[in-house]
Amino acid sequence: MKSSGEGNANGKIILMGEHSVVYGKPAIAFPFQPTHVTAEITDHIYDVLRSGYFVGPLAKAPKSLENIKTLIHQLRHDFSTPPVQITISSTIPAERGMGSSAAVAVAITRAFFDWQNLPLSHELLLTYVNYAEKISHGNPSGIDAAATAGDEPILFQKGAAFETFPINISGFLIVADTGVKGKTRQTVKAVAQRFEQDNKTTGHLINELGDLTLKAKKAILNNQAAYLGELMNAAQKNLAALQVSDQTLDNLIMVANQNGALGAKLTGGGKGGCMIALASDYSTAKKITTALTNQGAKATWIQELGVYQYA
Numbered sequence: 001m002k003s004s005g006e007g008n009a010n011g012k013i014i015l016m017g018e019h020s021v022v023y024g025k026p027a028i029a030f031p032f033q034p035t036h037v038t039a040e041i042t043d044h045i046y047d048v049l050r051s052g053y054f055v056g057p058l059a060k061a062p063k064s065l066e067n068i069k070t071l072i073h074q075l076r077h078d079f080s081t082p083p084v085q086i087t088i089s090s091t092i093p094a095e096r097g098m099g100s101s102a103a104v105a106v107a108i109t110r111a112f113f114d115w116q117n118l119p120l121s122h123e124l125l126l127t128y129v130n131y132a133e134k135i136s137h138g139n140p141s142g143i144d145a146a147a148t149a150g151d152e153p154i155l156f157q158k159g160a161a162f163e164t165f166p167i168n169i170s171g172f173l174i175v176a177d178t179g180v181k182g183k184t185r186q187t188v189k190a191v192a193q194r195f196e197q198d199n200k201t202t203g204h205l206i207n208e209l210g211d212l213t214l215k216a217k218k219a220i221l222n223n224q225a226a227y228l229g230e231l232m233n234a235a236q237k238n239l240a241a242l243q244v245s246d247q248t249l250d251n252l253i254m255v256a257n258q259n260g261a262l263g264a265k266l267t268g269g270g271k272g273g274c275m276i277a278l279a280s281d282y283s284t285a286k287k288i289t290t291a292l293t294n295q296g297a298k299a300t301w302i303q304e305l306g307v308y309q310y311a
C-alpha cells in the first residue's frame, strides 16, 4: 500500500444515441477533455470526504452522494482496507449530462487501486463504476462509465464490446450548459413508461435514433460535417418527440441553428443539462457561443473535433 493514491477522469459528451442506447441501440460518445476530475486517497482514522459539495465524515454525506459512499464502502470491503480520506476536485458540472457521477467513480476507483498499489483492469474498473452508476441513475446503459474511463471516442452498444474509432471530421463542437440540472433518472424512467404505454410509436422513435447514430458514424468517418449536422437535427426531433427535451434546451438549439450551426441537439439525459452544436469553422463556433451566452447559457465550451485523430 502507498501513502496516497491518485486517479483521474474526463467528462464525456454523447454525440448521438442517448436514450436509445438504454434499449440496446448504438451510441457515440467521447471523453470531453475540457472538463476533468481528480480523486486523491490517503488513509485516515475514519472515512472522510472532501469535495466541492460536501466536506465531512462520509457517514454524514447527503443522499445525492450515495453513489460515492456505496462505492467507497464496497472497495474498502473488497480489499479490507483501513478508513480513507478522499479528496475530489472537479471541473465537470454535476447533473448536466457530462457524466459527472461516472467520472467521479472512475477517478475514485483509480485512486483506490493506485493507493493499494494494485493493477486495475479496464473491465474491473467498469464493474465498480457501473455499480456506482446504478445508484445514481437506476438503469444506466453503461455508456457514461465507458466514455469517462477511456480517452478515445467510442461506439457503445449495451452488452457488446465497444468499438473505438477515429473522429475524422473537420468541425468544431460547441457545448452549452443550460444551467438547469439534468434529470437523467426521471427521463430514462419516463421513456420506459412511454414504451410500456405505446411501444409502437416509442419503439419507432428509438429505432430511428439507432439508425441515425449509425449514419452519424459513417458521416464522421467520411468527414461529412454538414450531413452530421442534419443527423443531429433529426435526432433532436426524435428526442423532443420522446419528451426528454425542454424549453430551455429547445431555445438554445434554435439559437445555435440561427447562428450558423450545421446542427444541434441535447446531450445526455435531457430536461436540462447541456446541448451541443456543430460548426464548420472556429469563427462560426465563437459566434454561436456568444449568441448562446446572450440567451442565458451558463457556460460554453468549444472543442475542435480534429483533435481526436487516431491512426
Ligand code: PMV
Pocket (backbone or CB within 6 Å): 014, 017, 018, 019, 020, 021, 022, 096, 097, 098, 099, 100, 137, 139, 140, 141, 142, 143, 144, 182, 184, 188, 267, 268, 269, 270, 273
Ligand atoms: O445524463 P447523462 O450524462 O448521465 O447521460 C445519460 C444517457 C442516457 O442514455 C439517457 C442514459 C444511459 O444510461 O445511457
